[in-house]
Amino acid sequence: MSAFLIRRVLQIIPLLIGITILVVLLIKAVPGSPVSDLALVPGTRPEDVAQIKRQLGLDQPLYKRYFVWLGNVLQGDLGKSMINYRDVRDEIAGRLPNTLKLTVAAFLLSLVFSIPIGIYSAIKRNSIFDYTATVASVAGVSVPSFWLALMLILFFAVQLRWLPSGGTQNIGDGSLVDQLKHLILPAITLAIVELAGWTRYIRAQMLEVIRQDYIRTARAKGLNERLIIFRHAFRNALLPLITLFGLSIPQFFSGALIIETIFSWPGIGRLTFDSAVSRDYTMIMGTVLLSSTMVVLGNLLADIGYSLLDPRVKQG
């Protein structure tokens, strides 16, 4: 087990390095730099621009900058923003709680709804409930999230005026109720697509498990149905779900980028979007490193969880 763990963890390192190299090359390919806009300001002297370039280290060749950046990252220093000179680590740390709040809320919502619906449609296969749930989940998977967000804002914020249309809290009001009110619409939007996908997956897993011999044995023993479903079937159906949850993490992050932009939610997604627009190299590298680390760790945890819980899985 520990050998498997160590190997799995060691695999992460080249992966993360590969990701950062890919992003560095991409950034390099984008024409212009954070200072190119500065040069357009009337009255800016070329030597000033050169001076700022030197300060930011932009006069160095790419590979040198990359290694300097990598060295600093290993010491916990993500550098300073090239636009507003704020510390990238502080900026990310300041925004991470907002993104976590959003994604965790969406994750919980997906979990709470998808599991009962998935199980129930599997038990009552081909019933009206199952049919409705299947169609609803296709509808959920198909919905363009940014459009859904706009529709929810249009309906609940503009028409009914029940909920706020964006932000994390009203200015001067930071109460829990206020914060929750702001959380509802973005969390629902983010949850719906995942929720729909999970429901279908859980239904399929349950159907697969119910067909197994040990369920027939349990039935033959005369166990009551509730016990069979929860003690025997669901536990086994849960295993592949762990992988699914791990794989959903990148989707939550990509989804958060759009949702945070629409709901003006000051999180990592919005920060990433803004820094991509303003070509803030260090900030881009910081956010990419963070989100891809989350993704890779999510997959790792899913793998570990899977092999811990299911002795049938070969380790390695």
Added chain:
Amino acid sequence: MISRGDEKRTAQRAGEATTIAGPSLAGADRGRLTRQKSPGYLARAWRRFRRNRLSVVAMFVFIIMVLFSYGAPLVSRYVTNQGFGDQNLQATFAPAGKTISAVQIGGPNSGKATTTKYLLGADELGRDVLTRLAYGGRISLTVSFLTLAIALTIGLLIGALAGYYGGWVDTVLMRLVDIFISVPGLFVLILVSTVLNNNKLITGTSFYRTNGWLILPFVIAVLSWTGISRLIRGEFLTIKNRDYVEAARVLGGSDGRIIFRHILPNVLPIIIVWATLAIPGLILTEAALSYLGFGVQIPTPSWGNMLTNSTQYFSRSPSLVVLPGAMIYITVMAVNLMGNGLRDALDPRLND
């Protein structure tokens, strides 16, 4: 003579048999067997597909959407009499069904007084929404189809190479796939889009000025090939050890011949199903990118960028927000339902 009802039931039974017994199903339909040859793979697949009513309906909805989109010039010419760029400031925010007489600016009737009926209303510049929806659909669908073609080409090549040769080729290629899967997708798409749309070699051409949106398929394809390459690799890993592949090798077949003539045809159903189920994601990605301003650029309409502008006029004219999104939604849902039916029909193994 078999009555209609009987026929349907037999077909149903035959369909059920396939999922379990495989190719021997035709035997279940004895009456038919005496009259004609056992139906081929496609005929059987079609029969299974037809059983799923919802998928059939979805297929027709999708066909209607495709006809509407690619018939955009016809819609423009015969139904709305408006081009997608024709503006009429007297018609701004015209509600659906309103008729407005005004002097036309732009288009073939520029400078003349015209009377136009805005069947689905007009946007903030007085452009006809129906016309723009049709042209927007044409662009959105074309972008998705082209992306699919590019992604399939890359994914097939990489998956086939990795699966067929194995060893270090496999390791290197699959680590590459891992990298592409782990980067935050939309974010990389934004960067790639900026790179390609600011490249002097591309933007300097006159072709770019009129057809700049054709860059977009290449942008989206950068991240869309990973799924199919993994799938193909897996299939190649199992198929390459089958006897018929071994036989082809013994007969002196080259690697290329074995890959393309012997293995690939056997993977085809999986590719078709994957391609169908990939289209919704591609439509959504195009729409999201265009909505954020990194995709199709105005004045060229796409379902995504029609939404960008309309959000500013949210309370004034909600239909400008509802309509393009509804088009995306209906199309994506139709393809999804159709794809599910296809998956069940072509390859029961791929079931969820």
